[in-house]
Amino acid sequence: MVSEGSTRLAAFDEMLPEISGLRTPYEAYDRWLKEQDPARLTEKMQDAERVFRKTGITFAVYGEQEASERLIPFDIVPRILSGQEWRRLTQGIEQRVQALNAFLDDIYHRQEILRAGRVPRDLVAKNEAFLPEMIGVRPPAGVYTHIIGVDIVRISENEFYVLEDNARTPSGVSYMLENRETMMQLFPELFQKIKVRPVENYPQLLRQSLAAVRPQSTKGTPTIAVLTPGSYNSAYFEHAFLADQMGVQLVEGQDLRVVDGHVAMRTTEGYKQIDVLYRRVDDSFLDPLTFRPDSALGVPGIMDVYRAGNITIANAPGTGIADDKAIYSYMPEIVEFYTGRKAILGNIPTWRCSEPDSLKYVLEHIHELVIKEVHGSGGYGMLVGPAATKKECQEFAKKLQAKPSNYIAQPTLALSTCPILTEKGLSPRHVDLRPYVLVSDRIQIVPGGLTRVALKQGSLVVNSSQGGGTKDTWVLDD
Amino acid sequence: MLLGRTANGLYWMNRYIERAENMARLVDAGLRMALTRTQSASEEWNSVLLSAGSDIAFSQKYQDYTAANVSDFLLRDISNPSSTMSSIETARNNARMVRTALTRETWESINEAWMSLKRMLARPIDERDLPTVLDAIKRETALIRGSFYGTMLRNEIFDFSQLGTYVERADNTARILDVKYYVLLPSLSWVGSTLDNYQWESILRSVSAHRSYRWVYEADYKPTNIADYLILNVRMPRSLTFCYRFLGEHLKFLADDYGARHACHGTAEKIQALLKRGSIKDIFDHGLHEFLAEFIRDNTRLGDEIAQDYRFY
Numbered sequence: 032m033v034s035e036g037s038t039r040l041a042a043f044d045e046m047l048p049e050i051s052g053l054r055t056p057y058e059a060y061d062r063w064l065k066e067q068d069p070a071r072l073t074e075k076m077q078d079a080e081r082v083f084r085k086t087g088i089t090f091a092v093y094g095e096q097e098a099s100e101r102l103i104p105f106d107i108v109p110r111i112l113s114g115q116e117w118r119r120l121t122q123g124i125e126q127r128v129q130a131l132n133a134f135l136d137d138i139y140h141r142q143e144i145l146r147a148g149r150v151p152r153d154l155v156a157k158n159e160a161f162l163p164e165m166i167g168v169r170p171p172a173g174v175y176t177h178i179i180g181v182d183i184v185r186i187s188e189n190e191f192y193v194l195e196d197n198a199r200t201p202s203g204v205s206y207m208l209e210n211r212e213t214m215m216q217l218f219p220e221l222f223q224k225i226k227v228r229p230v231e232n233y234p235q236l237l238r239q240s241l242a243a244v245r246p247q248s249t250k251g252t253p254t255i256a257v258l259t260p261g262s263y264n265s266a267y268f269e270h271a272f273l274a275d276q277m278g279v280q281l282v283e284g285q286d287l288r289v290v291d292g293h294v295a296m297r298t299t300e301g302y303k304q305i306d307v308l309y310r311r312v313d314d315s316f317l318d319p320l321t322f323r324p325d326s327a328l329g330v331p332g333i334m335d336v337y338r339a340g341n342i343t344i345a346n347a348p349g350t351g352i353a354d355d356k357a358i359y360s361y362m363p364e365i366v367e368f369y370t371g372r373k374a375i376l377g378n379i380p381t382w383r384c385s386e387p388d389s390l391k392y393v394l395e396h397i398h399e400l401v402i403k404e405v406h407g408s409g410g411y412g413m414l415v416g417p418a419a420t421k422k423e424c425q426e427f428a429k430k431l432q433a434k435p436s437n438y439i440a441q442p443t444l445a446l447s448t449c450p451i452l453t454e455k456g457l458s459p460r461h462v463d464l465r466p467y468v469l470v471s472d473r474i475q476i477v478p479g480g481l482t483r484v485a486l487k488q489g490s491l492v493v494n495s496s497q498g499g500g501t502k503d504t505w506v507l508d509d
Numbered sequence: 510m511l512l513g514r515t516a517n518g519l520y521w522m523n524r525y526i527e528r529a530e531n532m533a534r535l536v537d538a539g540l541r542m543a544l545t546r547t548q549s550a551s552e553e554w555n556s557v558l559l560s561a562g563s564d565i566a567f568s569q570k571y572q573d574y575t576a577a578n579v580s581d582f583l584l585r586d587i588s589n590p591s592s593t594m595s596s597i598e599t600a601r602n603n604a605r606m607v608r609t610a611l612t613r614e615t616w617e618s619i620n621e622a623w624m625s626l627k628r629m630l631a632r633p634i635d636e637r638d639l640p641t642v643l644d645a646i647k648r649e650t651a652l653i654r655g656s657f658y659g660t661m662l663r664n665e666i667f668d669f670s671q672l673g674t675y676v677e678r679a680d681n682t683a684r685i686l687d688v689k690y691y692v693l694l695p696s697l698s699w700v701g702s703t704l705d706n707y708q709w710e711s712i713l714r715s716v717s718a719h720r721s722y723r724w725v726y727e728a729d730y731k732p733t734n735i736a737d738y739l740i741l742n743v744r745m746p747r748s749l750t751f752c753y754r755f756l757g758e759h760l761k762f763l764a765d766d767y768g769a770r771h772a773c774h775g776t777a778e779k780i781q782a783l784l785k786r787g788s789i790k791d792i793f794d795h796g797l798h799e800f801l802a803e804f805i806r807d808n809t810r811l812g813d814e815i816a817q818d819y820r821f822y
Contacts, residue, residue, distance in 0.1 A: 084624070262606045275609040286514050297513045299665065299819040300767050 042445040043187045044459050045110065056113040056507055059225045064108075072107070072452060075217045079105050082213055104500035105210060106451040107217065110462060110482040114228075117506045120191060120466070121476050123376030124181050126366060128468050131198055131353045133369035135175035138352065139165045149364045158358075159406065160351035162314065164321055168338055170347045172244040172472065177345040178237070178309075179468040180204075180481075183376070185447035192379045192444075193362070194463060198354040199346060200311050203481040203501075204467050205269035208233060208276075210503040211479075226508040228478035233467065234276030236475055241307045243471035244343050253306035255279040256296060258287075260312050260328045270311050284312070289332040294342050307343040308333075314348050356405045356439050357383060379444065385436035393440040394431065397424045400440040401491075402431065415491060417443050446491055449502065451484060461485045463493050464504065478506035513820035515607045516669040520821070522603035523673030526619070526653055529596035529626075531681045532583045533646040535561055538715035540639065543576055545707055553711070554579045559688045560681075560715065563591055580639060584646070585630035593646055594630045597623050610666045618656040622649035665766060668759040669819070675759075676812045679752035680805060682739055685715050687801040693732040694797065709735055716747040736797065737789040749804065750784045756811070757781050763819075771818035776811045780804070 046057045053061055083102050112120075137144055138155055145152045155161050180201025182194040211230050215222055238255065245253035259270035261283050274281035286296045287305070295302035310317065316326040321334040336342050352358060358365075360381040366374040382389040382400075393400060402414045414427040431438050448459035466480035482502040483493035493499040539557035543550040551574035558564040558574075561583055570588075571578045584593045601623040608616055626649060634642050661667050686693070692708040709730040713719040716739060725742065726734045742748045760777050764770045783804075792800050816822065 262602065267605070271605075271608040280510070280512055281609050282512065283514065286512050297820050299511045299513055299516050299669075299763075300769075301820070303510060 042459070042461065043185065043447045045185070045447050045449045045462075046457075047450070047459075048188075056111040056116070060109065060111060060221070063221060063224060069456070073454075076107055076452060078217060079107060079213055082216065083209070103206065103495045104486055105213065106484060106486075106500055106502050107214070108450055108452050108457065109214065109503045109505045110449045110464070110484075111505045111507065112479075113507050114509045117228075117478060120183065120376070123191070123193075123374070124183075124466060124468055124476055125474050126370055126372070126375050127181060127193065127196065127362070128176075128179055128470060128474055130362075130366040130369045131179065131196060132173075132175050132470060134365050135347070135350060135353050136169070136173065137369075139168065139175075139349065144365065144368050147368070149368050150358070150361050154357055154361075155352060158352055158355060160314075160349070160355050162349035162352075164334060165347070165349035170244075170337075171246045171340065171343045174244050174345075174470050175347040176350045176353060177240065177244060177347075177470050179470070180465045181468060183464045183466065184379075184444060185462075185464075186444055187447075191376060193376050194379060195356070196354040196359065196362070197465070198350045199313070201465070201467065202266045202269055202311075203465060203483075204233060205272040206501050207467065207477070207479060207481045207504070208272075210481075210501055214503045225505075227505045228508045230477050230479045233477050234273060236469055236477065237273065237309075238277040238279070240469040240471040240475065241309055241343070241345060244345065245306045246340055246343055248341060249306045254304060255307045255309065256282045256305050258282055258284070258308050258310040258312050260284075260316070264311075266311065273309075279309075284316075284326075284328045284330055287330040287333075289330065289336055292336060292339060292341055294330060294333055294336050305342065307345065309345050314351060317344075317348060356403055357385070357436075360439060379441050382440040384431060384438040384440060389440075390431070390435045393438075394428055397428055397431075399443060401443055402427065402438055402440045405437055405439060415443065418491075443491070449482070449484065451486065451500075451502075458488065460488070461491050461493065462502070479504040511610070511665050511669070513822070515610055516665075516819050517816065517821035518603040518607035519610060519666060519669040520673035520676075520815070522600050522607065522619075523670045524677040525596040525600035525603065526650055527674050527677040527681070528591060529593045529600065530647060530650040531677075532561060532591065532593045532596065533643045533650075534717060535685075535715050536580045536583050536639075537643050538711045539579060540576060540643075541714055542707060542711045551575070556688050557583070557715075560685045561591060562684065563589060576639070577633075577636060581633060584634065584642065594626060597626050597649075612656070612660040614656040614660045615653070618653045622653055625649060665763060668762050671755060671759045672815055675752040675756045676808060676815075678747055679749055679756070679808050682716055682747050682749060682752070683801050683805050683808065685712060686736070686739055687798060687805065690797045690801060693736050694793075705732075706730055712739070718745060718747065721745065733789055733793070736792070740792065741784065741787075741789055753777065753781045753784055760815075771814070773811055773814035773818050776807065776814055780807050780811070 045054065046061070047053055080102065083105060134144065138161070144150050145155060176198040178201060180197040180203065182197065183191055184194050185191050207230060241255050242253050255277065256279055257270055257274040259267060259281055261267065264270070271281055280296060282296050287294055288297070288302070289295070290302045293304045294308065295304050312328050315322045316328040318329050318331065318334040319326045320331045333342065333344070334348070337344055337348070359378065360383055362378050363374050382393050384390045384393055393402065398416045400416045402416070404412045414423065416424065419427070446461040446463060449462045450457035451460050462482050462484045464480050464482050467477050469475045482504045483495070484500050484502055485491060485493045486498060486500045495501070535557050539554055542553040554574040554576070555564065557579060558567050563583065566589055567579070567582050570582065582589055582592065586592045587595050587598070589595060601619055604611060604616060604619045626646065629642060629645055657670070661670070689708060689712050692705060709732065710719055712735060713722050718738065722735070722738055725738065738745055738748065740749050743750055743754065745751055756777050760774050764774055
């Protein structure tokens, strides 16, 4: 069951807040927009859809047989951040990402944070995302989570919060790139007028970043490959896109096997060794000998190769423990524990339903809260209290009581809005932001990211699987 | 470096693009026959189905060999894995799988062909619209071919793609000839009856060679010339010799690139030698049907060997 998040909270509009009027980052764009013929803009909007459909940028929606390939709607009004806003965000993100990697290294080795009692031991040890197979394993270059998407929401001029850390296999970066490409095709003149920091070099940065974390034993240039579950996966377009842009092979489990202690791919000339695997396959499918025995998507024996230090797997197996929604509520403590400083980017206050007092509060205030499954993603299996009917709330309360530890709750926040172009002109819609972070011997953040937008008026659910769209995200070079 | 699975995808993508177009061509030829020879129309449609290798599947579904039934089965029926719609769907699925090996133009042309044919073939085809539909299919596949030839780098990716195209095309031409071989036998009719004339034109039409034939040979249809044209002519793009010239060339590129020869190279050379050695008279003396049956077998074997030698699976 999925509820539609609909609220009447007063939201901060990033372009045109009610109190102060047009904000500085949008001034140049607004000038340009006022000169445009509305009919031409509508035409451009249709052009954009044609471009996406023609290039096959679609995603599959689970459970929808008919429309097995759908477009993620794209809105042509960019979401604009000033250089200064961006710098503040990047400081917070860097700190957070450092802490995530330190946390992973710690819980798979000495577990000092557990000994110090800052994070409950059971929360880690009994967590499905914690892989005992990774205890004592140190990945090449000591990096656990190489590619991270940090979901950030904005509440006001100066308040940004982290909604979620995606430390396993964050998706959507291809949309960031294609959105920019499409905008530049549709409105080349805009980019001459306004200096926007580029995002196009993301694939090169990704490739360099993956090469930098190759196994020590690698001789010469490392061979990199992207591992996809296959062309029926909902994110297949992105897997193919990234492999293509990086100039590396796109492989499936059936292409790979362990040969002489290394992972190798079957080529037209025989088996060739792979040094770095950017995998877009979940942990449990990675190695049928270690994890799910029925998995046909992984490589039998890859975990042995990994433990021997002969392949880099990005992101490392077991990183899911760091973005688990139950762990999330401890992120302020985790950041402080490893960096020695208070978190620059705050968390959204979170009630852990596993704690009796919290559960009681959540059940009493179910109409006001957003309740999420601890292991859920993509907006499935969540309840947006204010938008749900009484019956939906009651049904959800039953699920909650049956397995409280499966849920967390958060207040319904008035996410900031950004205008989209509708038939009746500009109209505000709620947005969030997912910047992409690369970790190797350094941390790199591409200026921008993916802005997801709830296309339905008042809706707070931005997930593409739930009718959300995307926007190009501009960081101004000012 | 190329993944075996990718080589496999490229090979089949191109076989199915070729097949999608061949189906339209066969229906086109059948339609022409049916229009001009109403008495024997059902027999003609049966030949079309035989050439398409779909006769058994068709007979399980239909009793009447009519234009509507056959064209529906060969063009839009997705329960028929060789129909144009199934073929373009399979070609696109393969293209999706090997997408990183294709230029953007090639991928987009395949994707667009799929979108437009899916729309066009969504409902049963009105007989009056059949010529338009056949044209559209040929145009879409021509666009794919154009983007492919115009933008693809001539490397191993290109080679495996071309192997698929020419194995499929050689198979198709040989089958068309084999289904109608008896009308080409010289002993039966030295002076072509009207019926024979239609038959001969139909053969040429099903490989889009009814006009070019006249540029090469004298205006009258002669069975030996028709057989010569489709089997031995080096310049006719759908002849067996033409297909094997390119199969040989692309296999040689692969052998040179990889520095290794395989069983498939031997097989291709054996077939090429057979085509080179003979005149059309020798082939008739040997037995046209025997020659074609052997060719189809060898051609299939070549496809299997390519898959094995280059680790498609």
